[in-house]
């Protein structure tokens with residue numbers, strides 16, 4: 001049992017139904033927990049205010065007088081970290097939602113299955129202990145130092161930052177390539193922000209998202225009546241962006257016909273609106289990005305070679321996150337600190353075990369996937385730290401698995417003894433005979449009731465074994 005080295009964990013039951021208190025109390029004391037009872041919401045809240053606060057509270061929702069949801073709010077304001085499990089016989093969406101909103105650890109339905117109650121108590125107390133074990137936390141970075149929004153001290157990212165610095169002075173076209181979620185748009189915005197065009201617009205055009213028949217009108221605008229639906233004159237992105245920077249995202253998804261027109265802008269610095277005859281001078285810097293293999297597309301003649309050379313003047317290759325794992329803790333801390341700043345979550349720390357799993361994961365969706373995993377875990381987390389159990393299941397988190405399933409196979413012998421000792425220490429019975437009896441019983445079960453084999457395994461005579469088994 002976690003949490004307490006010397007004393008058994010304490011549990012307070014708040015329920016106005018004496019029978020429920022009696023049966024729940026029996027289940028919990030049988031496992032060695034120290035149980036106290038309160039017969040109303042008011043009594044329960046008073047007991048917690050008076051202190052010392054119990055390790056865990058089971059709180060009924062429907063009680064005469066102060067109800068459970070109200071009691072929960074009083075309890076949490078007196079003891080913000082108090083672990084509370086709400087219980088009810090009448091499950092409604094509203095109470096379940098309110099219970100979790102006001103910070104209950106969990107919400108269970110009556111009648112109880114004793115095994116589930118015990119599993120839940122154990123899980124709650126383990127979470128509590130794990131949260132406390134995180135202790136002082138030193139983030140790897142200070143988010144204020146990263147106003148740029150780009151984090152990364154790995155050598156490959158430092159190279160990327162240097163190139164950004166080099167290309168900001170001129171209007172050179174930059175092609176940013178890399179897998180999805182590696183930060184291509186972030187880099188494009190950073191180039192713009194540091195350039196002399198920073199005061200003029202940055203317009204991102206997602207070439208993959210705009211239907212082929214509309215992209216020209218999007219980019220170059222159209223004259224009234226130039227096609228069905230063109231009810232008025234419209235300016236395109238290039239004209240709107242005059243003096244600024246256009247980011248052509250997913251350039252590999254652009255149709256060949258549009259590629260030709262883009263080439264003309266690049267070569268001559270001028271455009272024509274769809275359905276128009278006038279040639280309009282535009283001054284835009286072009287940045288482009290793709291996760292496609294443009295060289296292969298050029299060979300396959302699906303991407304114009306001349307446009308490729310025009311765009312690919314400077315190339316920034318964004319490395320996938322799995323090739324710069326040393327950046328992961330910083331990105332994680334950056335995300336967490338941003339949440340803190342926006343007051344969107346109680347989470348301000350990450351347990352070392354969770355950080356180790358995050359750092360080891362290959363992240364096929366790169367920074368975007370990591371970022372989403374952190375935000376999701378922060379929502380699920382029940383305290384001020386992200387623990388292993390809050391992580392997505394594919395990382396080895398127990399978002400779906402039962403707590404026993406993750407804890408037991410990895411115990412060292414010493415930890416196992418700690419657990420046994422804590423579990424048995426609560427009763428009055430002398431320890432050694434209890435341990436011997438339990439061990440004998442388990443050995444018998446493991447050896448399918450073969451007394452001779454069990455006696456050999458235990459190093460006892462058969463008679464001594466029989467005596468132990470009673």
Ligand SMILES: Nc1ncnc2c1ncn2[C@@H]1O[C@H](COP(=O)(O)OP(=O)(O)OP(=O)(O)O)[C@@H](O)[C@H]1O
Pocket residue numbers: 149150151152178179180181182183184185186187291331334367368371
């Ligand atoms: N080095 C980094 N530091 C902090 N946040 C980052 C970093 N790289 C990317 N991000 C964040 O990850 C997310 C994805 O980045 P971005 O949209 O720039 O990727 P992308 O390469 O354009 O992806 P896609 O190819 O899917 O469009 C964004 O929320 C961005 O802020």
Ligand SMILES: [Mg+2]
Pocket residue numbers: 184185249
């Ligand atoms: Mg992008």
